[in-house]
Amino acid sequence: MRALIVENQAELGGLWQRHMQRLGVDADLVLSEADALAALEAADYNVMVLDLVLEKGAALALSDYASYRHPSVKVIFVTNTGFFSDGSIFNHCANACAFVPTGTPPDDLAAMVEHYGTG
Incomplete structure (x- = not known):
């Protein structure tokens, strides 16, 4: 399974990446929209x-x-x-499966990635 992390803060994104890798997820980290677009063009x-x-x-x-x-x-x-705290993100993005605070424990986020990535 492959995951793409798009996060402004390299340290936070790296923390998430390491937790995902511990679960066997092939996780790539990018810091901008441009880098994310390139990653999406290069891999599934x-x-x-x-x-x-x-x-x-x-x-x-x-x-x-x-x-x-x-x-x-x-x-x-x-x-x-607080943007989209009412859950309306799910009305705007058909591919949204979860909406969590940045402070979500990395183990929990990694478990969510594993869950949604294999489903």
């Missing part, structure tokens, strides 16, 4: 962990592109803001 992914508020790019546009390029990819949105 089962799951994308996507920071809702990207410093360099637009998360919703990236989610739409992933849905087009890889129709079966599931997106786990992470955020440290």
